[in-house]
Amino acid sequence: MPYSVTKNSVKEVRYLNKDFASFKENLIEFTKIYFPNEFNDFNEASPGMMFIEMAAYVGDVLSYYIDNQFKESLLAFAEEKRTVYNMAQALGYKPKLATGAVTDLDLFQTVPAITSGTGDSYTTKPDLNYALRFRENMQVQSVTGVNFLSVDDVNFKFSSSNDPMEISIYESNNNIPVTYLLKKSVKVVSGDLKTEYVTIGSAEKYKRIALSEPDVTEIISCLDSDGNRWHEVPFLAQDTVFVDQINDVRTDDQLYTQADQAPYLLKLLKTSRRFTTFIREDGRTEMRFGAGTSDSPDEEIVPNPDEVGSSLPGSPSKLGEAFDPSNFLKTKAYGQAPSNTTLTIRYRHGGGIDHNIASDSIKTMINTQIEIDESGLSSGLLAATKSSVALNNSIPATGGRGPESIIEVKNNALAYFQAQSRAVTKEDYITRVYSLPARFGNVAKAYIIQDTQLDSQSGANSEDRIVNPLALNLYVLGYDASKRLVNLNQAVKENIQTYLTQFRMVTDAVNIKDAFVINIGVSFNILTQAGYNKEEVLLKAIQKVKEFFDIDKWQIAQPIVAADLAYEISLCDGVSAVVPPEEDNPKGLPVVIKNKYLKSGGYSGNVYNIDEATRDGVVYPSLDPSCFELKFSSTDIEGRVVGDSTGDN
Numbered sequence: 001m002p003y004s005v006t007k008n009s010v011k012e013v014r015y016l017n018k019d020f021a022s023f024k025e026n027l028i029e030f031t032k033i034y035f036p037n038e039f040n041d042f043n044e045a046s047p048g049m050m051f052i053e054m055a056a057y058v059g060d061v062l063s064y065y066i067d068n069q070f071k072e073s074l075l076a077f078a079e080e081k082r083t084v085y086n087m088a089q090a091l092g093y094k095p096k097l098a099t100g101a102v103t104d105l106d107l108f109q110t111v112p113a114i115t116s117g118t119g120d121s122y123t124t125k126p127d128l129n130y131a132l133r134f135r136e137n138m139q140v141q142s143v144t145g146v147n148f149l150s151v152d153d154v155n156f157k158f159s160s161s162n163d164p165m166e167i168s169i170y171e172s173n174n175n176i177p178v179t180y181l182l183k184k185s186v187k188v189v190s191g192d193l194k195t196e197y198v199t200i201g202s203a204e205k206y207k208r209i210a211l212s213e214p215d216v217t218e219i220i221s222c223l224d225s226d227g228n229r230w231h232e233v234p235f236l237a238q239d240t241v242f243v244d245q246i247n248d249v250r251t252d253d254q255l256y257t258q259a260d261q262a263p264y265l266l267k268l269l270k271t272s273r274r275f276t277t278f279i280r281e282d283g284r285t286e287m288r289f290g291a292g293t294s295d296s297p298d299e300e301i302v303p304n305p306d307e308v309g310s311s312l313p314g315s316p317s318k319l320g321e322a323f324d325p326s327n328f329l330k331t332k333a334y335g336q337a338p339s340n341t342t343l344t345i346r347y348r349h350g351g352g353i354d355h356n357i358a359s360d361s362i363k364t365m366i367n368t369q370i371e372i373d374e375s376g377l378s379s380g381l382l383a384a385t386k387s388s389v390a391l392n393n394s395i396p397a398t399g400g401r402g403p404e405s406i407i408e409v410k411n412n413a414l415a416y417f418q419a420q421s422r423a424v425t426k427e428d429y430i431t432r433v434y435s436l437p438a439r440f441g442n443v444a445k446a447y448i449i450q451d452t453q454l455d456s457q458s459g460a461n462s463e464d465r466i467v468n469p470l471a472l473n474l475y476v477l478g479y480d481a482s483k484r485l486v487n488l489n490q491a492v493k494e495n496i497q498t499y500l501t502q503f504r505m506v507t508d509a510v511n512i513k514d515a516f517v518i519n520i521g522v523s524f525n526i527l528t529q530a531g532y533n534k535e536e537v538l539l540k541a542i543q544k545v546k547e548f549f550d551i552d553k554w555q556i557a558q559p560i561v562a563a564d565l566a567y568e569i570s571l572c573d574g575v576s577a578v579v580p581p582e583e584d585n586p587k588g589l590p591v592v593i594k595n596k597y598l599k600s601g602g603y604s605g606n607v608y609n610i611d612e613a614t615r616d617g618v619v620y621p622s623l624d625p626s627c628f629e630l631k632f633s634s635t636d637i638e639g640r641v642v643g644d645s646t647g648d649n
Helices: 022-034 045-072 081-091 325-329 379-387 406-419 426-433 492-503 534-548 562-570
Strands: 102-116 123-126 139-142 146-151 166-173 176-190 194-202 208-214 214-224 240-246 264-270 273-278 285-287 341-349 362-366 390-392 443-456 467-477 509-514 516-528 575-579 594-596 626-629 636-646
Touching: 022 426, 045 362, 045 516, 081 273, 081 406, 102 146, 102 379, 123 176, 146 194, 194 208, 194 636, 208 214, 208 534, 214 285, 264 492, 325 390, 426 467, 426 492, 492 509, 516 534, 534 562, 534 636, 562 575
Parallel strands: 467 509, 516 626, 516 636
Antiparallel strands: 102 123, 102 176, 102 390, 139 146, 139 362, 146 176, 166 176, 194 341, 208 285, 214 341, 240 264, 273 285, 362 390, 443 467, 516 575, 516 594
């Protein structure tokens, strides 16, 4: 009896069809197997084939959209801009719409001289009562029409290690200075400043405000009608923000004396007035606010128990009932919603590759208010001071670029998610310390090691130490106004401690300590090549030593390799050989390294035995983290020409 298929039998369905041709082929096969008597006309022009092809078409379209939907749910394979933007920001990464160009802007002004004394005993100094102040976000413009904004205040009245001021004689009469020229530098970033006013009525949960301008690079401030400041946070559940405050007696009655190194103090502020930002696919920035109606600080991120469980003893419990998930939002944990106010929003927008301008291009100051206490000042001298203001960028503006591509957003978001903006490794901590904004202090050198403690199991008199896994020792140094290493004051250290709070692991304790500065001197002997001027060759060799010990090239715990220094000297044009000095050279080094320690001479006071620290031609730093420094290059380098290649002395 031949095999036959009944209508009640289980029909085999294949689920591997992915395109129109395979759908059509399998539908034809399915029809032949299960409906041999009902339909057998498989001619392309038959009505039955029309329905088969229509079914194959629908299957192909549905298969495409299912595949596309699945692909768009994975960041690595998504292609739609909206999808990529949403998933990137869900991972904590905000796509960059545009990037402004950055450069250093030099500002100049003149001030009159103050002369005291008579005859040959007179002295002059600049009258800093005429020093001007320019606030942050000072607007300047290039000759090509690109606007720039300053990222810090410029105050000619003060000079510090992180904000130095150059002073030179501008005009003199009979060799007596009449006016001085003051110069300061500030970083500027390209972009336009925009102020928007948004009127808000009754409170609206999770209020959204879309800024009118595209390519917003920074929201500078958001103030309501009552003068309250609204702070930007990465996510609404974060109720603590970092704010900077001018380091004066009103901010801190103890640390204000250390404002030379830390003009601003970094403080933690708990606030309910906060917002987060979201980048839309059309390039506009959206400000998103919370759902609370109270102006009290958030206490805890938990739902209101009255909305879920029993509120009073003996009352019916609601835990066994279905409840509205929105009840969990009836807490001010996500910040306050603005109501019955007008928000004043200032932000910077714009950027692009055309903002990368050449040097000597920024010449004009626009819409900038000059601040100065005019009481007791001469109106004529004051007018001359204000008119003397000049500016220029000595280096090109670079870094400007357009929006990130979809591929760049995906790659950057995945990398950002892996990093999590946390400080985990030692390198993470070093990077974060160096990224401390300059207004909070100047960290020149940083070094971090695991903390250790005495091993109590080895006896009271033992010096054996064991690693403390829950603490890190961060050693830091700063620069003075002459770019020489100094210990950081307490104000800067507290700023570092506060700054690291937002990145460090909760189990990590960070102890901030002073690294040691070991001041050194260098002496060397050379032979010159025949026919070269010995004095010129020696000056070149000394310059090589200065470049070798350029403080920017040296880090804490970095050793001195004497052979490397000798090699650099030997590269000077006219040097025939570097001859090891015979005096004060028990190790026979090609160059001699000496410890300079006398405080009366301006050195650190740290005594270090160079000979004992030298092994195989390498001068090692101390076990306690330290940094070598050639402090006074004009006097701490001793070089001699002991002859030339022909044997002449």
